Amino acid sequence: MKSPLAHGMLSKPGIWGVMAPVMGGIRGAMALAALGSMATIGAVVVLALVVHELLQSDPQPARWMVLALLLTAVALILRGASFTLSHLVAFRLETMLRTELAEHLARVPLGFLLSSGSGALTKVIQDDVKDLHGFVADSTPLLGRSVTAPVVTLVVLLVIDWRLALVALGVLLAGVLVLRLAMRDHRELSERYDAERERINGAVIEFVQAMPVVRTFDDGSTSFRRYHQALSAFHGVLAHWVEASSTSGRLAMIVLSPLPTLIALLVAGSLLFASGSLSFAVWVGVLLIGTGMAEALIPLMWLSGFIRKANGSALRIQSLRSEPPLPEPLSAQQPVGSDIVFDSVSFAYGERSGDVLHEVSFCVPAGTVTALVGPSGSGKSTVARLLPRFWDVRAGAIRIGGVDVRHMSAQTLMSHVAFVFQDTFLFHDTIADNIRLGRPDATMAEVERAARAAQAHDFIVQLPEGYETRAGDRGGRLSGGQRQRITIARAILQDRPIVVLDEATAFADPENEVALVSALAHLMRGRTVILIAHRLPTVQDADQILVLEGGCVVERGCHGELLALKGLYRRLWNTYEQAQGWSLQKIRPTGGTHDTH
Numbered sequence: 357m358k359s360p361l362a363h364g365m366l367s368k369p370g371i372w373g374v375m376a377p378v379m380g381g382i383r384g385a386m387a388l389a390a391l392g393s394m395a396t397i398g399a400v401v402v403l404a405l406v407v408h409e410l411l412q413s414d415p416q417p418a419r420w421m422v423l424a425l426l427l428t429a430v431a432l433i434l435r436g437a438s439f440t441l442s443h444l445v446a447f448r449l450e451t452m453l454r455t456e457l458a459e460h461l462a463r464v465p466l467g468f469l470l471s472s473g474s475g476a477l478t479k480v481i482q483d484d485v486k487d488l489h490g491f492v493a494d495s496t497p498l499l500g501r502s503v504t505a506p507v508v509t510l511v512v513l514l515v516i517d518w519r520l521a522l523v524a525l526g527v528l529l530a531g532v533l534v535l536r537l538a539m540r541d542h543r544e545l546s547e548r549y550d551a552e553r554e555r556i557n558g559a560v561i562e563f564v565q566a567m568p569v570v571r572t573f574d575d576g577s578t579s580f581r582r583y584h585q586a587l588s589a590f591h592g593v594l595a596h597w598v599e600a601s602s603t604s605g606r607l608a609m610i611v612l613s614p615l616p617t618l619i620a621l622l623v624a625g626s627l628l629f630a631s632g633s634l635s636f637a638v639w640v641g642v643l644l645i646g647t648g649m650a651e652a653l654i655p656l657m658w659l660s661g662f663i664r665k666a667n668g669s670a671l672r673i674q675s676l677r678s679e680p681p682l683p684e685p686l687s688a689q690q691p692v693g694s695d696i697v698f699d700s701v702s703f704a705y706g707e708r709s710g711d712v713l714h715e716v717s718f719c720v721p722a723g724t725v726t727a728l729v730g731p732s733g734s735g736k737s738t739v740a741r742l743l744p745r746f747w748d749v750r751a752g753a754i755r756i757g758g759v760d761v762r763h764m765s766a767q768t769l770m771s772h773v774a775f776v777f778q779d780t781f782l783f784h785d786t787i788a789d790n791i792r793l794g795r796p797d798a799t800m801a802e803v804e805r806a807a808r809a810a811q812a813h814d815f816i817v818q819l820p821e822g823y824e825t826r827a828g829d830r831g832g833r834l835s836g837g838q839r840q841r842i843t844i845a846r847a848i849l850q851d852r853p854i855v856v857l858d859e860a861t862a863f864a865d866p867e868n869e870v871a872l873v874s875a876l877a878h879l880m881r882g883r884t885v886i887l888i889a890h891r892l893p894t895v896q897d898a899d900q901i902l903v904l905e906g907g908c909v910v911e912r913g914c915h916g917e918l919l920a921l922k923g924l925y926r927r928l929w930n931t932y933e934q935a936q937g938w939s940l941q942k943i944r945p946t947g948g949t950h951d952t953h
């Protein structure tokens with residue numbers, strides 16, 4: 357179901373669609389700005405009347421001067437009100453968009469978040485929303501002013517003297533034409549500029565993030581190359597941009613400056629004045645009012661750039677918002693028990709890409725451990741991630757306790773499955789609250805019990821502030837193994853009947869390994885477990901081992917049965933043993949030599 361905001365937001369592609377929910381406020385700010393600019397023009401008209409009055413035999417300009425002052429004050433007040441309203445609306449839009457996008461992200465498939473990457477999503481929620489804020493706050497009043505000023509000026513001129521009004525309009529149109537010619541490559545150039553700027557932003561982020569790896573493996577010459585390439589491409593576009601835009605900018609300034617209009621109005625006015633068909637006072641009035649007409653167009657030049665940029669942001673926001681949420685069942689069902697069934701599951705990562713799982717079928721009886729093994733890319737992680745609906749299956753069904761996972765509410769599914777992944781994420785919060793995730797009401801005694809079971813208690817109490825140490829702060833820096841034990845403590849505390857476990861590929865040291873194995877044993881006890889096994893010894897005790905190859909289950913059974921089959925599992929096992937032998941030989945030299953050859 358789309359929220360009312362989203363409904364408006366997606367009604368039109370681009371900025372006008374995204375701004376739709378606050379369009380009332382934006383129209384108000386634009387109207388106030390337009391009224392403000394009318395008041396300014398009114399003040400100039402009144403000044404022309406002051407001049408007219410001064411030319412009379414008995415001049416009485418005071419009342420006109422007061423009116424001019426009054427109109428100037430009104431113009432300032434209206435301008436201020438427009439500024440305040442546009443900023444309030446911008447804040448409202450920003451809050452609405454951030455809330456809406458965050459809520460939407462909580463509903464889209466986890467797989468979408470995984471494939472999009474946190475960098476790209478952060479950019480939309482942070483930068484693009486901020487750009488739209490800037491556009492609404494500053495550019496909408498400007499838009500109101502820059503459209504109103506030339507039109508109202510023209511109308512006033514037409515009323516005062518239509519002949520001189522047409523002269524001023526002619527100069528203006530010629531100016532716009534020259535400007536359009538000068539700026540014909542402008543759009544393409546700005547798009548190139550934006551693309552190169554994006555590229556350099558990406559290169560900088562990658563450069564900084566990869567710094568530790570880069571500095572360990574490379575003297576810098578190759579790794580800096582991408583950054584340098586992006587930098588020099590950007591430099592090229594920038595130089596071209598500056599050159600082109602400074603030419604067109606200078607031209608625009610000349611054409612749209614008051615000078616050409618002033619000259620045209622002086623020449624035409626003097627001719628009309630000489631022929632006796634124009635009074636001096638009207639001439640002066642036209643000169644005062646008309647010269648500002650072209651100048652009022654200048655902000656429109658910048659605005660086209662702002663609109664283009666904001667439009668790009670709006671399109672990215674809309675694209676993220678239109679990502680379909682994970683379908684929720686109309687009437688949610690409750691599973692009975694925690695056995696898992698994969699029933700002829702086929703799955704493809706995209707509509708146009710081929711299947712990566714082909715009719716995978718297996719059962720995991722409640723309280724047993726099923727290990728997934730197979731070569732890299734065989735589909736182990738995909739199988740594990742389909743269970744909590746990172747994505748939905750293309751064909752077949754996955755059932756927990758007899759209920760298709762698609763027929764459970766997200767909450768029910770979450771309350772049944774716990775995850776322990778290799779890439780452990782700790783919030784910038786206390787260790788205790790990191791363990792409490794998913795059970796915020798857990799008491800300190802429960803947190804501590806889970807930490808003890810996960811072999812984490814001993815190192816936690818040695819941290820500067822024990823359980824209250826903030827993860828990531830000084831003193832709270834944890835090793836990979838320690839972080840993983842904290843996530844295991846989290847899963848133990850969550851106490852969900854099913855655990856999906858992505859086993860660590862490497863253990864930092866034997867002590868950590870012993871602690872981790874014991875923590876995992878505690879977590880797995882009495883639960884239904886799917887274990888992605890990267891190291892074969894861990895699977896020997898599994899109740900069932902599924903051997904995957906090319907997205908198919910090619911062998912299944914327990915360790916002994918699979919060895920006897922003399923198939924893929926046997927080959928994987930032999931390779932593992934050879935590797936073990938090789939490393940044992942390395943560390944246990946025979947015949948008094950350290951050489952393994």
Ligand SMILES: Nc1ncnc2c1ncn2[C@@H]1O[C@H](COP(=O)(O)OP(=O)(O)OP(=O)(O)O)[C@@H](O)[C@H]1O
Nearest residue numbers: 470471705712730731732733734735736737738739
């Ligand atoms: N997000 C994704 N988008 C597209 N294809 C993907 C995605 N994730 C995995 N794949 C593809 O799906 C196939 C199965 O990958 P999967 O990660 O499930 O294998 P795996 O057995 O877990 O591998 P490993 O042991 O290396 O982690 C591979 O061909 C992989 O390239």
